[in-house]
Structure formats: structure tokens, C-alpha cells
Amino acid sequence: MAMLDQFEQSGLAWLWSTDREGRLTYISPSVHTGAADFVGRPLASLIETDPGNPDEGSDRPLSFQLSSHGRITDLVVRLTGIAEQDARWWALSGQPRKQADGTFEGYSGYARDVTSEYLRKREDSRAAEFDSLTGLFNRHRMTRRLDAVLAAFRPVGRCCGLMMLDLDRFKHVNDTMGHPAGDELLRQVAERLRKVVGERGEIGRLGGDEFQVILPDMDDRGRLGDTAAKLIQMLSQPYVIEGKRAVIGASVGIAVAPHDGDDREALVSAADLALYAAKNGGRGQFRFFSADLKDDAMERSALTHDLREALGRGELELHYQPVVRIADNTVVGFEALMRWNHPERGTIPPVLFIPIAEESNLIVSLGEWALREACVVAASWPESVTISVNVSAVQFAVPGFVTAVAGALSASGLEPGRLELELTESVFMRDSEAVDETFAALKGLGVRLALDDFGTGYSSLSYLRSAPFDRIKVDRSFVETCTAKDQNSAKIITAIMGLADALGMETTVEGVEAFDQLEVVRGRGAKLVQGHIFARAMPLDDVNQRVASGALKIEPNGPKRHRPERRSVFRRVGIIHEDHRYEAVMRDLSRTGARIDGLLGVPVGTSLVVDLGGGQLAISHVVRSKEQVIGVEFETPLTTDGSGGVCTRHRVPPTALAAAAATGPTTAPRFVEVAVPGSRDRV
The missing domain is CATH 3.20.20.450 (EAL domain)
Structure with a gap:
């Protein structure tokens, strides 16, 4: 008995037991000054596991393990209500007690102090997942996290935004001020990223001056564009390093799952293409992925060759x-x-x-x-x-x-x-x-x-x-x-x-x-x-x-009022009314509306859905109608696409589009499609 008392008083371990409901019936007094008050309370309410536990085999809650009446082996826990810096970590083990007929009576067990080895193990695990320079997640962790998010979101149709970010002119800082200055710049960049992204997403440094941001449940391209613009503006402010000023910029590429890819490889590739387009668009910009970016990359290569000879x-x-x-x-x-x-x-x-x-x-x-x-x-x-x-x-x-x-x-x-x-x-x-x-x-x-x-x-x-x-x-x-x-x-x-x-x-x-x-x-x-x-x-x-x-005087000549800029386009779009889809041609497009050619007999006030492609459906109302040309006003204004154009804030997932297309019309069409001259050649 004296040996048992010495064991308990050593502070290196403690004993415990519970009844069949999981309430403590005994706990060593040496574990805590108020240990006597613990008796009669549920064991699961007095201790907690570490959510960042590097041992993935011990991540089930204690309450689950107690209810299973199985053996508990080296579950790493700490007492609740103790500050992080004062906490001690214990490897909790317990053996179920049963009567002769097999009836469960409770647990008896012990806990040994594993604070030093556990903290060392946790630090090793952190080093494997975090970038040592900036404290952000590293490429390995971001890869695992993106895989996990997409796998969890895919079956229930949830969205996930992904930003790829690259610093502009970072190499110049490294070359002129030295690598230590470049390292300090990256640390300051990481702090600014944290301030902008906050709790909305997870940030990682993939290597060099390349960063990645995962934004679960964010598919609003208005919000994504605002966030990207703020990131660019924040990162473009001057940095003070060793008493000198350094100025860099940033470019951002954005893709959204499942619209731009429903697995990691496809989504990262889409965001990379958007980043490439942002950098080639003049840097200091953001771009959303679109299917035509692949063609744009080839066109840019051809134009670069031609520009060398143009002069x-x-x-x-x-x-x-x-x-x-x-x-x-x-x-x-x-x-x-x-x-x-x-x-x-x-x-x-x-x-x-x-x-x-x-x-x-x-x-x-x-x-x-x-x-x-x-x-x-x-x-x-x-x-x-x-x-x-x-x-x-x-x-x-x-x-x-x-x-x-x-x-x-x-x-x-x-x-x-x-x-x-x-x-x-x-x-x-x-x-x-x-x-x-x-x-x-x-x-x-x-x-x-x-x-x-x-x-x-x-x-x-x-x-x-x-x-x-x-x-x-x-x-x-x-x-x-x-x-x-x-x-x-x-x-x-x-x-x-x-x-x-x-x-x-x-x-x-x-x-x-x-x-x-x-x-x-x-x-x-x-x-x-x-x-x-x-x-x-x-x-x-x-x-x-x-x-x-001598005609150096010019009288002003223009519209009385400024209207939001409309982009002259000539592109085939779908027009959805009730359960019918019509083909038409869009001639002008702005954030607030469009001019559409090719539908006859559409009265003012009609509600339509304009299918801009790629899951972009814009709910609209007809505000002008003359013969086969109608003007529509969007219920929700479009947002910038980062390249001088506009796009819808949200998109309909491909699966939903396929399901809608499978349902045929049940009523007669109300409008007449009219062929638009030249549309076959130009759209």
C-alpha cells in the first residue's frame, strides 16, 4: 500500500476509476488541487483530447470510447480548464471491470505523464505541415487539406474557392537586398495574408514566392474578387526591411469547385491558368478561370512572336x-x-x-x-x-x-x-x-x-x-x-x-x-x-x-448622361422562359443588363433567365422590346471577372444543369426564334 501511495504522490502518474455511467468513483489526489471535487462527475467532462494530436489513431472522443466498454490504451489527454502553458499531457489507459455474468461495472485505470515526449512529437508533426519561414501551412499540408475538403464537399454539392497567388518583382528584392531581406519580406507578406483572409480560409506557402488560399463554401465571385483585390492592394504597400523600403506586387488566379474542377488536380490547374493570365494581363491583377484561358495562352505565344517583327x-x-x-x-x-x-x-x-x-x-x-x-x-x-x-x-x-x-x-x-x-x-x-x-x-x-x-x-x-x-x-x-x-x-x-x-x-x-x-x-x-x-x-x-x-478648339460632343459601360459582343446565348429554352444572340453586355437579338413577341415586363454559359444564369426582366430585339435588366448586377469583363456572382453546378436539361418542356413555346444575320459565322 505504501508503494501505491508513493506512486500516486510522485506526480508522474495517477489512478482513476468510474462507475458504469462513466462517473468518477476515484482519482488520485495528486493530479490536481481540487481532485476531490471531481468524484461523482463524468470523466469525459473533466479531460479533453488535443484536436491537433499527431497520433491519428487516438482521435476518437473519450465519451465514445467509454461507451464502447472496450479497453483504453494510451489516449493522450489533459485536464480541462487549465491554461495551455500550464497543461500537462497524460497517456490515459483503462480496463473495463465486469461481473462474473459479464455485466459491465465501470473502468479502472491509470494515466502517466507524457508531456515532454508528446510536445516533442507534436512539434515534429507541426514541422512536417508548416512552412518554417512564414508559419503558414506548407505544400504537403495544403495538398492533403484540399483533397479532404473536395472529397467531403463533392457528394453534397458544396463549393470551394481556390486562389493561387504569386508575388511580382520579388526576385528583384532578393537580388538587390539579399536573401535575408527576401526572407523577412516573405514573413511580412504572410502576416498581411492572415489579416485579409482571417478565419475565412486556410493559407499556405507552396515554395518560393508562391502562395495558395483555400476558401471553403465560397463561390460568390463578387466576394472572391473583392478579397483578391484587397490582397493585391495590401501586398503592394511598401515594406520596411532593414531600414529600407521595398515595394512588390501580387497577381492572383481564382478557380471554384465544382465548376472549374471537382478534384485537386483539375482545380489547381484551373487556378494556375488564371494566375498565368493575371500575370500576363499586366500583373497586379486577379483573374477567374474560364475555359478560353487555354486558348488565350496559345494566342499570347503567337502574338509574342508576331510582335517581335511588328515594328x-x-x-x-x-x-x-x-x-x-x-x-x-x-x-x-x-x-x-x-x-x-x-x-x-x-x-x-x-x-x-x-x-x-x-x-x-x-x-x-x-x-x-x-x-x-x-x-x-x-x-x-x-x-x-x-x-x-x-x-x-x-x-x-x-x-x-x-x-x-x-x-x-x-x-x-x-x-x-x-x-x-x-x-x-x-x-x-x-x-x-x-x-x-x-x-x-x-x-x-x-x-x-x-x-x-x-x-x-x-x-x-x-x-x-x-x-x-x-x-x-x-x-x-x-x-x-x-x-x-x-x-x-x-x-x-x-x-x-x-x-x-x-x-x-x-x-x-x-x-x-x-x-x-x-x-x-x-x-x-x-x-x-x-x-x-x-x-x-x-x-x-x-x-x-x-x-x-488652326482648329485647336474642340466642342464637347457626347451623351447627356453617362451609362454603365456596355461591352459590344456578338455571342450566342440561351434564353429560358418557363420550361422552354430559346437560342438568341447577345449584342451588348454590361453589369446591369444586355441587348439580345433573335426573339420575337417578348412583351416588356417578361421574366427571363439568360444563360451566359458555364453555369452562369442571370435572372432578368425585359425593359425594352422592339421587333426581335429586347433589352433586359439583370435582377442581380454582374461582377467584374478581373480582366475588364463581367460575370455572374454565382454559377449553377454542372450536375444541376444536366438534371434540368433532362426534363423536357410541358407547354407550347410563347416566343418565336428569329435567325440573326451573320450569327452563324461570328458566334
Whole structure:
């Protein structure tokens, strides 16, 4: 008996027993100061297992094991209500007691202290699943977790969002500041990811500067897009590392199960393709996966090859958009914009070929050509007219950039003060000392500098403190919504112009297309405006004709009110009414509605479902109807798809679509399908 007392008092183990209902009948007093109060209470309520137990064989609850009346062996537990740092872990074992006739009487057992070995085992398990640098999950853990989530969600039709995230210009930080600085940057990136994602998802570092976010039960592409945009904005703010500032960016690809893939391999592949598209779209963007991204990747490869030959073949030219002083509608300058006329594909939009040029470094030669060409052209204009040229961050970072500017001025004879170089915040994503030196050299030449797309980034104000800008260009995104009552865009425009005035800078407001927008920006103090209400970018011959005739005044001409942008499309869609499906052609598409051609006899007020493809069903109401053309308004506005287009917030799973298609109509059709000329060839 003395030996038993010594065993209990050692603190290395304790004894316990229960009755048939699992209530404690005995527990060693040494286990806890209040152990006497434990008697009579259920054992299962006094101890708990570790949810992060690396021993997967002991993850069943104690209550289940007690009710099974089987033997309990080394179940790792701790007493409830004790702080984590003070907790001791015990390997609980117990043997069921039975009467001669087999009737269960309860348990008798013991528990031994395994704190040291258990914590070591748990730490080893953590090391196997966590990234040692950032503390995020590692690739192994994320792979297992995604497999488990998709397997559990698949039978019940639940959705799961997946984001693949890649840092832009991280290699530059490693190369210029060293690997320790790169490691510290990754740790700070991880903290920002945690702040944005919070408890909504699980974050992992897959290796290098690649991250993954699993978002269970999230298929709302509006929310996913908002989250991705916030991630990009947060990660693009400057980092302070060893007393120096580092600036990077981020690109995000998004896929959603089961729509884009119902197993891990398919879903990850879809998100990777979307990430590739986001990076190739200019970086600092997010993209949703769509089936045509595979074709886009092949097209980009072909365009890259063709762009290498375009300049030599004379396919590139500059168009010029007027900058107008709205006090008297006088043109005070032009912005040079690059255009590509492909011999087979026709006009290639700059939003497509400029990112390709930047990725392949062709932007350096293209940018130098545009600079020389614009200076030569502007030298023949009146001295009151300036020329603005866009400068890519890639071109700005080239060591010979300042020399190229000086050469263009010298060769053309253009006065330096008539040349304005338009830069975006991305030029700051390199060593700050090198950026300051380039700015100083450019100002030494006498050229003017403008900050383009102002207001779209988090850190614009910090740039204005030191960068010698002469002008701020208010981004068109604020102008687009400046007439909306539920937006703060007009107030932001006012604030930007007030800030510019305080800093002695001029402002130009971009993207003015309608008279109501013009009146808003005029009322907020705007003096210089660019936009379709005055003129689109025009070929050089048109500019020279205006200059030669002295026609440097342009009267505004445009719609009275701005309408949400509609994308001109020509695409076959399905129209569902009651239990009938009709084929039609969509001609225009915006966030709030569409124009559809090919259905006759549809009265205003009719409720329809527009099938945009890929499970995208938009509940709509007919607001206009004339012959075979109807205008519909969406019940729920569409959301951005990350590439300048729009998409539905939610999608119908493929299984539900298949089930609906299997059910045939039970009533006669109410509308008549009308063939749309050219649709067979163009859709």
C-alpha cells in the first residue's frame, strides 16, 4: 500500500476509476488541487483530447470510447480548464471491470505523464505541415487539406474557392537586398495574408514566392474578387526591411469547385491558368478561370512572336488624344498612344499587346521608338501644344533610359519643357535610390513628369512627398462613377485636385465621356480634361490637319448622361422562359443588363433567365422590346471577372444543369426564334 501511495504522490502518474455511467468513483489526489471535487462527475467532462494530436489513431472522443466498454490504451489527454502553458499531457489507459455474468461495472485505470515526449512529437508533426519561414501551412499540408475538403464537399454539392497567388518583382528584392531581406519580406507578406483572409480560409506557402488560399463554401465571385483585390492592394504597400523600403506586387488566379474542377488536380490547374493570365494581363491583377484561358495562352505565344517583327514591318503607329482646357475648349496637348495593326488579326488592343511587350522586354525598343516618333511629330506643332508619352516601368528601369530621352529631344529639336513623361506607381517598385537618381536626371533635362492612374493604389501619397511630378492624372475609374449618388468618386476627385494645388501640381482628368460627368469635374475644379466627349485618339494625319487649319478648339460632343459601360459582343446565348429554352444572340453586355437579338413577341415586363454559359444564369426582366430585339435588366448586377469583363456572382453546378436539361418542356413555346444575320459565322 505504501508503494501505491508513493506512486500516486510522485506526480508522474495517477489512478482513476468510474462507475458504469462513466462517473468518477476515484482519482488520485495528486493530479490536481481540487481532485476531490471531481468524484461523482463524468470523466469525459473533466479531460479533453488535443484536436491537433499527431497520433491519428487516438482521435476518437473519450465519451465514445467509454461507451464502447472496450479497453483504453494510451489516449493522450489533459485536464480541462487549465491554461495551455500550464497543461500537462497524460497517456490515459483503462480496463473495463465486469461481473462474473459479464455485466459491465465501470473502468479502472491509470494515466502517466507524457508531456515532454508528446510536445516533442507534436512539434515534429507541426514541422512536417508548416512552412518554417512564414508559419503558414506548407505544400504537403495544403495538398492533403484540399483533397479532404473536395472529397467531403463533392457528394453534397458544396463549393470551394481556390486562389493561387504569386508575388511580382520579388526576385528583384532578393537580388538587390539579399536573401535575408527576401526572407523577412516573405514573413511580412504572410502576416498581411492572415489579416485579409482571417478565419475565412486556410493559407499556405507552396515554395518560393508562391502562395495558395483555400476558401471553403465560397463561390460568390463578387466576394472572391473583392478579397483578391484587397490582397493585391495590401501586398503592394511598401515594406520596411532593414531600414529600407521595398515595394512588390501580387497577381492572383481564382478557380471554384465544382465548376472549374471537382478534384485537386483539375482545380489547381484551373487556378494556375488564371494566375498565368493575371500575370500576363499586366500583373497586379486577379483573374477567374474560364475555359478560353487555354486558348488565350496559345494566342499570347503567337502574338509574342508576331510582335517581335511588328515594328520592323511598320505595323505599329501612334495615335494622339487631345488634352483640352475646358474653360475655352482649346487643345493644349496630345497624349501619344501606341496602336498595332496586325496584317491578319486586324487591330490588336493595347491592353493585350503592351503586357506581352513588357513580359518579353520588347517594351524597351517599342518605348524608345514611340518616344523618338512623338518628339519628331510634336516639334512641328505650335509651341503652345505639348506631347505626353507613356513610359513603362520596365523601360524606366533600363540604365540607358535617360540617355534615350536626351537623344530623342536632341534629334527632334523639341523643347524639353514640351515633353511630358507619364509614369505609373509601378516605377517605384525598384531600389528607391536608383529611382530618385533617374528622376533627378530627367528633371535635369528639363522634361515634365506626370503620375498616371493616380488614386488606384494605397501608397500614392508617399510617392508625392519626394517624386518631382508636375502633374497628376485622375484615373478614369473615379470619373466613371462620379455621377452616382452612392459613390464617393466626386469627393475623391475634389480631394485629389486640392492635394495637387497644395503641392503646386497641375491635374488632368481622364475618361470624361458624357456631359453630366463633364459638369461634375468642372464643378470640382478641373481645368484640363481627356476623354471621348472631346475626341478619341486620332491618327497623325487628322492631328496635322487640325494643326494646319488652326482648329485647336474642340466642342464637347457626347451623351447627356453617362451609362454603365456596355461591352459590344456578338455571342450566342440561351434564353429560358418557363420550361422552354430559346437560342438568341447577345449584342451588348454590361453589369446591369444586355441587348439580345433573335426573339420575337417578348412583351416588356417578361421574366427571363439568360444563360451566359458555364453555369452562369442571370435572372432578368425585359425593359425594352422592339421587333426581335429586347433589352433586359439583370435582377442581380454582374461582377467584374478581373480582366475588364463581367460575370455572374454565382454559377449553377454542372450536375444541376444536366438534371434540368433532362426534363423536357410541358407547354407550347410563347416566343418565336428569329435567325440573326451573320450569327452563324461570328458566334
